[in-house]
């Protein structure tokens with residue numbers, strides 16, 4: 627069985643650990659790491675099958691010889707640890723995909739991966755259509771737009787929503803319009819999918835974010851045009867139970883990716 631280690635013991639790290647513990651992902655969970663080790667201890671205490679090492683550093687985590695490391699922490703964590711993991715020849719699943727829109731970080735990680743043959747994996751998250759976008763990118767995507775509509779509480783705390791009276795909103799309000807590379811800095815926990823779209827399409831989407839008190843779902847609309855196809859996809863997602871920012875579909879897409887990477891049947895669809 628593949629050996630998996632997780633960086634970040636918050637919402638998503640917890641879901642991943644539980645999925646491994648329950649056998650939904652057939653792998654061994656060998657190490658956990660977080661800035662705050664107490665979070666890893668709490669998480670590990672709820673696991674039944676195997677107690678992973680609570681690492682005090684990245685070095686200790688890598689000492690457990692993982693085949694795969696999942697970053698479920700922050701864009702900063704991708705910048706801090708990504709290169710060292712890949713340089714050891716270990717595959718990396720990046721959830722804070724926004725970090726990869728910074729060209730310096732992306733090229734550093736790409737260089738490390740190419741040097742060792744390790745791979746960087748990005749989940750499809752809360753959207754669909756990455757498969758078609760990747761195909762369209764072979765002839766060039768001429769236009770790409772992501773319109774994200776979330777209930778105000780899902781946007782609370784984002785640097786880009788500072789100064790907006792989210793609680794007082796009675797009607798939908800456009801609170802951001804601009805390039806994906808800026809959107810992922812201003813809304814780091816809300817539009818990682820903008821980065822996944824950019825990587826698939828080979829160009830940045832224009833991102834619009836609407837705080838909408840009339841909806842209870844996270845809605846993502848993708849429009850793309852190339853000379854071979856026009857794409858229009860709308861995904862209406864139920865928020866995940868523990869974190870309204872994250873769509874439940876995004877959690878499932880991460881579990882599904884891990885099942886593909888650790889199992890013997892590999893269906894490539896994203």
Ligand SMILES: NC(=O)C1=CN([C@@H]2O[C@H](COP(=O)(O)OP(=O)(O)OC[C@H]3O[C@@H](n4cnc5c(N)ncnc54)[C@H](OP(=O)(O)O)[C@@H]3O)[C@@H](O)[C@H]2O)C=CC1
Pocket residue numbers: 633634635636637638639659660661662665697698699700701702703706720721722723749750751752814815816818819869872873876
């Ligand atoms: N690709 C996708 O589809 C999606 C990706 N995401 C992204 O995944 C990441 C995890 O999300 P989520 O689980 O909800 O976040 P949480 O905040 O619940 O958990 C993240 C944990 O990682 C810790 N952490 C942050 N930075 C570091 C670091 N440099 N080194 C070690 N630990 C660190 C945090 O500590 P502290 O709180 O002290 O910072 C926290 O305990 C986020 O970046 C989020 O934006 C989210 C949804 C969908």
Ligand SMILES: O=C([O-])CC(=O)C(=O)O
Pocket residue numbers: 751752814815816817818819820844863871872873874876
């Ligand atoms: O889950 C969602 O709706 C999208 C999201 O938070 C992200 O991509 O960061």
